[in-house]
Every structure is written in structure tokens, then in C-alpha cells.
Amino acid sequence: MSNNAVHWLASVSEHCRKLIEIAGLAIRDHALYEEEANKVQLQAALKAHAAALKAILPDDFPQSRIGDLSRHIRFCDPQDWYDIVLFDAPDILAKAEKFAQEIEPSSGEIEDYIHARFRSRYEMTMREPEPDYHALLLTCCVELATLFKRKSGAADDSDAEIGRVFKKDNPVLRVPQQVESETEKNLQRGAMLLMQGWRAFLRNPHAHEVRPTDDEYVVHSLMLMSFLARIIDAASVVETSGAE
The missing domain is CATH 1.20.1440 (de novo design (two linked rop proteins))
Structure with missing residues (x-):
């Protein structure tokens, strides 16, 4: 497989x-x-x-x-x-x-590495005569935020909640198997900063206005979100703050 x-x-x-x-x-x-x-x-x-x-x-x-x-x-x-x-x-x-x-192995194209949560939306958009890249990114941003909230039980995807969920001391989502060494603490903090950066650079701007977007920008953005979705998928739930 x-x-x-x-x-x-x-x-x-x-x-x-x-x-x-x-x-x-x-x-x-x-x-x-x-x-x-x-x-x-x-x-x-x-x-x-x-x-x-x-x-x-x-x-x-x-x-x-x-x-x-x-x-x-x-x-x-x-x-x-x-x-x-x-x-x-x-x-x-x-x-x-x-x-x-029956799914064919990856052909090595960059699109093959877009996370499954976003890939079908990307493929449908790219089949349109005039793809709406802004709508695609906004929809995928909402999907990533939903994944984050569902996995962590967070009330929302604000900077404060992202910080609380990924904090080094008593995190809700633990990225490495344990957070003890300096490297492990860096991984935990890095996940938090990446998530907050995504929110500031992609989610909020596209939620507030239509931003200039092309196919290359979309693929790069989806690769970042795919990486974040992979981090969330693999993270261990240490403490739940609400029902999923």
C-alpha cells in the first residue's frame, strides 16, 4: 500500500x-x-x-x-x-x-504529498476552468483549524489556544514522545510557532479579504498545511480539554 x-x-x-x-x-x-x-x-x-x-x-x-x-x-x-x-x-x-x-503509488509529483484532508479539494479546484485559489486556501485553512480543535479539544484556533495546546510544560498535544531534552523542547515549541505562523500568514489574511493567489502559491501553502496536519495527526493527546 x-x-x-x-x-x-x-x-x-x-x-x-x-x-x-x-x-x-x-x-x-x-x-x-x-x-x-x-x-x-x-x-x-x-x-x-x-x-x-x-x-x-x-x-x-x-x-x-x-x-x-x-x-x-x-x-x-x-x-x-x-x-x-x-x-x-x-x-x-x-x-x-x-x-x-488499489490506490496507485506516488508518481513523485509534488501534489502527491498534499495531505489527504486537502488533496481532493485541490484536485477538484484544479479541474475548474478558472480555479478559485482563494476559496481553496480558505476552505483548507478551515479544515486544518477543525483538525486542530477536534484533536486537542481546543475552544478555537487562536494564538492563545495554540500556545496552550503546544506549550512545553504540560502540553495538550505532545509532538515528540517526551518533552525533556533541549531538542524535544525545541520540537514542541517549533510546532507551536509553525501553527501560529500559519494562522497569521495564511488563515487570517484569507479569512479577512481576497488575497492575490496563483497555483504556485497554493501548492506551497498546502504543503505547509500538510506538514502541520501530519504533525497534529502524529501528536499524542496528553490531556483533553473538551469532547470531540
Whole structure:
């Protein structure tokens, strides 16, 4: 299986696992989640993972229960929770595992190294007669921010929250296996500075106005975000500050 396939499958697996975990908690604590306020929170959590899952499934992905998943989340009754756990998520994951075996190895093109979370959006944009590079970057920035918040439980992706999550002492996301030596502390601090730099240089400017952007700028930006997504994916959760 190629590296591209491994990274893509890991992303699909993560979202399927979270869907099963969240729906499983609802089954266990069904009386709690039958209350309307809690049910709304449950739906929001399920929708977030379903949306992220849809974003990384390619156009030629085999027919699956992704539509059933959306319907079950929309109704979100106890039977729907069982369907998500027993049928929807397992079906999507099983087909993703088979699909990943057929993904061609990397051709060595730079686009092949764009993170799976962003690659399908990039490919769709590049097929358009007049690609909207600004919209592509803004969408991918939002996706990276969502990954950061979901993995860390952070309230937002502000400089303060990024600093709190990646701080050297008692971090929420630990980048090296331990943060004791000077090199390990530099790695931890470097992840924080890279994330804050991305926010200041890419996310905020593109969120506030349409910036001049071309295809080369987009690829360079997506490579930076791919590196950050890889760091977040590999980081260990030391302490959770909120439900995913």
C-alpha cells in the first residue's frame, strides 16, 4: 500500500472510529441523549465527522452507506445510533480499506504529498476552468483549524489556544514522545510557532479579504498545511480539554 493510501486510510479510519464512539456513547447513555438539548449536541458532533469524511472520499469511491449515515444523523433516534455503529461506519471503512489497496503509488509529483484532508479539494479546484485559489486556501485553512480543535479539544484556533495546546510544560498535544531534552523542547515549541505562523500568514489574511493567489502559491501553502496536519495527526493527546 502506498504512503498516499496509508495516510488517506488513516484519515477515513479516524472519522469512522469517532462516529462509532460518539454513537456508542449515545446508546450507552440513551436516556441522557433523548433530551433535546443533548441530542442537538450529539448531532453536531456526528455531523462534523461525517462532513470531514465526505470531504476526503474521492469521486470514484465505491457506492457506500455515506448517504444512510447522513440520514441517520438527521433523524438521530436510538435506532439510528445502532445503524451508525453496526452498519454505516463499518461499511464505509471496509470499502475504504479495499479502495486503499488499489490506490496507485506516488508518481513523485509534488501534489502527491498534499495531505489527504486537502488533496481532493485541490484536485477538484484544479479541474475548474478558472480555479478559485482563494476559496481553496480558505476552505483548507478551515479544515486544518477543525483538525486542530477536534484533536486537542481546543475552544478555537487562536494564538492563545495554540500556545496552550503546544506549550512545553504540560502540553495538550505532545509532538515528540517526551518533552525533556533541549531538542524535544525545541520540537514542541517549533510546532507551536509553525501553527501560529500559519494562522497569521495564511488563515487570517484569507479569512479577512481576497488575497492575490496563483497555483504556485497554493501548492506551497498546502504543503505547509500538510506538514502541520501530519504533525497534529502524529501528536499524542496528553490531556483533553473538551469532547470531540
